[in-house]
Amino acid sequence: MPKPKNPNKSGTPAVEPTQLHIAEAAFQRVKPALDAIPLAGLDTPRLDLQAAAVQAIGVAQTLAAPQLRQRIAAIAAAGALDAALIDGLESVAWATWFARHKLLLTSATHSGAALPATLVERAYEMRARMLKTLEYHLDGDAEATAQLAHLRAGSGHLDLANDLSGAADMYRKHRDAIQDDKRNFRSEDEQDASALAEQILRLLGATSTPEQMLWKGYQARAAKLLFRHYDEAVRIGRFLFYYDDPEGRFPNLYTATRATHASPRPDKKPDAGPVKPEPAPVEPPVAGIA
Known part of the structure; x- marks a missing residue:
């Protein structure tokens, strides 16, 4: 199936x-x-x-x-x-x-619900700065590179909020590797990104449809x-x-x-999925929904 x-x-x-x-x-x-x-x-x-x-x-x-x-x-x-x-x-x-x-x-x-233009502009600027910092310093980290590709693929306000949360998590995890960056790293971005993500989600949630x-x-x-x-x-x-x-x-x-x-x-290939059990050394499963 x-x-x-x-x-x-x-x-x-x-x-x-x-x-x-x-x-x-x-x-x-x-x-x-x-x-x-x-x-x-x-x-x-x-x-x-x-x-x-x-x-x-x-x-x-x-x-x-x-x-x-x-x-x-x-x-x-x-x-x-x-x-x-x-x-x-x-x-x-x-x-x-x-x-x-x-x-x-x-x-x-x-997800295109109206948000304050200044909020959206600030969020996108912060997202771009944080991703640039992470990409520059974690280029050799395969797992981090995969996570960043996932964040880069986002679009819309919901994804913007999720991307900010993800970038903040990566800042916490990789702080030692990025904190000496004098060009793009800002120590307050981690906390501010989480706060912005929460604010965006709260504003979108406040106008949720039935x-x-x-x-x-x-x-x-x-x-x-x-x-x-x-x-x-x-x-x-x-x-x-x-x-x-x-x-x-x-x-x-x-x-x-x-x-x-x-x-x-x-x-990701079209039929790719999460880690699943290796085929068991028994007969193939019966087709159909349980």
């Missing part, structure tokens, strides 16, 4: 119609469970949810192999596993991908459900592959999505 492709920085998902139909159908199946999750106090995890969904789909398909399913059923029969969480993982992952997809689409059309609020809610609910299903899959997956790189085959979602971002987006 095809896996969903991650969106580009502008928020326009690169997705085939068949994938979108699969994702939407999965969302409709999972929607009653999502609606049952209270929104109060619910936060969306700080990670790439679509990359996390792709990772979860890969794990679900690995565990769907017939020989593994027999062992999983036996373990579940003994009361040591919730098989329903494994069975529903792929549908929940597709639903999560779809919720994020819809939020990105609605946000892309709304549709944006709807999909923000579904995104948060889907993320909670995804973690619940995926954690159970990781638990059984690491048990079944205990002697065969269990953590590499079944990483937590934060580790998996960090690995995804290690490659610059402009060079």
Whole structure:
């Protein structure tokens, strides 16, 4: 089964119609469970949810192999596993991908909301200065270069806020390498960039449309459900592959999505996805959504 492709920085998902139909159908199946999750106090995890969904789909398909399913059923029969969480993982992952997809689409059309011109000008100037500083001093750092390529690809106010946050994080991480730059480095940029990003997001959020609020809610609910299903899959997956790189085959979602971002987006192949389990030494998984 095809896996969903991650969106580009502008928020326009690169997705085939068949994938979108699969994702939407999965969302409709999972929607009653999502609606049952209270929104109060619910936060969306700080990670790439679509990359996390792709990772979860890969794990679900690995565990769907017939020989593994027999062992999983036996373990579940003994009361040591919730098989329903494994069975529903792929549908929940597709639903999560779809919720994020819809939020990105609605946000892309709304990201041009009016912001003070002076704020936008200052933010772009700071972004350019910080990226120039980082690029000059971290040219030999492959991971940093990949992160900077990701930041450079941004467009629109939402990406501007995210890029400022990312640049501030890189300033904190690489301060020793850049702080002696007399031309572009400013010690206050790290804190100011974070503050500007927060201000932009707050102003955009203050004018969120009802549709944006709807999909923000579904995104948060889907993320909670995804973690619940995926954690159970990781638990059984690491048990079944205990002697065969269990953590590499079944990483937590934060580790998996960090690995995804290690490659610059402009060079990403169309079918590239996050780190996923190596093919298991069993029969291929059954096609179809769990």
